[in-house]
Amino acid sequence: MIPVQGVTGQTIAVLGLGRSGKATAAALKAGGAHVVVWDDGQEARAQAEAEGLELRDLNRADAWEGIAALITSPGIPHLYPDPNPVIARALDLGVPVDNDIGLFFRSFATPDWDNFGTTPKVITVTGSNGKSTTTALIHHILTSVGRPAQMGGNIGTGVLSLEPAHDGEVVVIELSSYQTDLARALTPDVAVFTNLSPDHLDRHGGPGGYFAAKRRLFAEGGPDRCVIGVDEVEGRYLANQMGQGPGDDRVIRISSGQKLERFAWGVFARKGFLSEYRKGRQVASVDLREITGLPGAHNHQNACAAYAACRAIGIAPREIEAAFRSFGGLPHRSQTVRELDGVRYVNDSKATNVDAAEQALQAFKNIRWIAGGLGKDGGIAALQPHLGHVVKAYLIGHSGPDFALQLAGTPYEVFDGMDAALARAHAEALPGDTVLLAPAAASFDQYPNFEKRGEHFTALVNALGS
Template identity: 75%
Template sequence: MIPVQGYAGQTVAVLGLGRTGRAAAAALAAGGAQPVVWDDSVPARNTAEAEGLILRDLTKTQSYEDVAALIVSPGIPHLYPAPHPAIAAAWDAGVPVDNDIGLFFQSFATTEWANFDTAPRVIAVTGSNGKSTTAALIHHILTENGRPAQLAGNIGRGVLDIDPAPDGGVVVLELSSYQTDLARALTPDVAVFTNFSPDHLDRHAGLGGYFAAKRRLFAEGGPDRAIVGVDEAEGRYLANQLSEGPEDDRVIRISSGQKLTQGWTVFARKSFLSEYRKGRQVGTIDLRKIKGLPGGHNHQNACAAYAACRTLGLGPKGIAAAMESYPGLPHRSQIVAEKDGVLYVNDSKATNVDSAAKALQAFKKIRWICGGLQKEGGLEALLPHLDHVVKAYVIGREAEGFALQLTGAEAEICTTMEAAVMRAVAEAQAGEVVLLAPAAASFDQYDNFEKRGDDFMARVQAALG
């Protein structure tokens, strides 16, 4: 646990009692603060009270008379589409609003670090897609090369639930726009921006607000190194804003598909990763050997992870060796079975159009299971990538409407995962891939994308016997 610094002897309010809120309350108490908590869910409040936490209705302005700060869980809207009543009440009372990420950055460093030979470092990863894979890959590479590392944030443990830093330790954080948007302290040593595409637009009142939330990771704290994916205009803009010129090696530009040679760059082309510094190639990796990172989108993740590890002094050979043993993450281009020449891949985490498009580009002949709770913007961006699709099998309550948008591809309305898998397995031919990449949220049929991916895997195993 990371005891929260700066609030000893003060009352701090915590809104939301999921994993994040409960860890924040415990870390505040460990740092000498008195947490008071609230959740809209009555069962959550009852559980918290049974565990000895002090409940207080934080939707009332008078509840903040003795409160030093309000700590908000990431799933709770603080501005758009409308601020939660408790947050509005805190504003009215003049109480600062923060989140667990802000608490982490103000509390992680301690006086014990003065005795360390090597100061601990924090690598923070954000972007629209690939955050989890990039963060997990960085952690894997560090661990395989003997560096003490912890994985936290949206993946692994909660940021305040990790262990205090050891000498030379590295914390790898995956941070969503919900987390970067509200944190009052954002000071990573290395910040990574993977890529950018529309997502969470209701929460950020549009594309500009969403990008602004991502940009805060780089603008607020000024990382020593910024690793920026430049395959979209937003990434090129961000890299330009952070850089003092083409040779400024505080900014490492990365790409999947483009050759980059000015300054410090890492890019992947034709399944080969290359590192250039001052116009010269200084490292290369054959990504074809790495089964846990298929497709151009994963090659972009590999570039980001490689660059992050290079900033910490790891050599290309050590990074390459570790990448070869990377097993991949569940529900992210996860190979779940292979039989009679047909590969079965679970990419349930492809919850938006951009991530699904990248999954479709990773394979040649695809039996595509897709559909669910469609996000804003429609499916138009997927249409250029349907040439790899032999047939689509559409699931979800909106399956008919989803299928109608897939112009140029044969689509069968299956509605359920069971029916989609049965049809895909029955029709798949050797050399094809049965791919779950929904391009939609899961909440019409499942609690989360993990449950959806688990169902796909179970149905595949049952169908294959």
């Protein structure tokens, strides 16, 4: 746990009692604060009270006497579409509102660091897509080369539940727009922006607000190095703002598809090869084509981001390349489960919408595609231009029959569930084929979440031939 600094003797209110809220309450207590908590859900309140937390109904006007700050969980709206009533009350009273990310950044450094040989560092990763894979890949590289490292934030451990830093340690944190939007302190050593596509627009009041939330990590944080994906105009704008010209190597531009030779520092992937350029000269290259944990152009962009972040803290190219080769990928995200008789089985259950499924379909050839579930508006019509690698579709779930009507000339069969679809795909697959679960649909018609769907697929694949 990281005790929160600067709160001794203060009364601090915590709103939201999920994982991050409870961890925040504990870290505030450890820092000497008097903590009161509230959650709109009765069950969460009862559980918190049973765990010894002091409840205070923050909807009451008299509840705010003596409260020095309100710490809110990231899922609770503070601005758009409307502020939660408790947060609105804090704004009216002028009570500072923060989140666990802000508390982390103001509390991470301690006097113990004066005795360290190497100052700890924080690498943060934000963006629309690829955040989790990039964060996990950076952490994997660090541990592979023997650097002490922790990983947390929007992936894995909550930031205040991390351990206080060790000598030379690197902490890698995934940050969502919900987390960067509100944090009052943001001071990473290296900040990564992967890409931007429309998401959470109601929460941020439109695309401009969504981008502004991401941009705060850079503009407010002042990182020593910025790793910025420039395949969208927002990334190019951000890179332009953070640098003093193309010769400023504090900005490392990354891309999947375009050359970046004219800048002081660029990392890009084209035709399966990652290249690092410094001041117009290529200094390193990595062949990504046979790295099974990073298939497809979207993962090549993730590789560029992770590579650049690790180069920014002095890790050598060949060490990074070796770590790439041992990276297994994250569960349910283009995860190679198994290769059997020349056939690859890939779990991309996280592909719950058309955009994600498109990335998966572009990553492989000779695809036997398992798709379906609870489809989104428009079905899979937008995927028609990307079905050239699909040998056959095996459609499941509520939207399977509807998806069949949108496949044009692609062969297909419709099945009741995953068991039958995988059995048929396995029976028909030939060496060189990829059996790909990329549903392009939510899981809730047959599974509680995409993780359970991916776990079922994985279990079935691992049972093949046994």
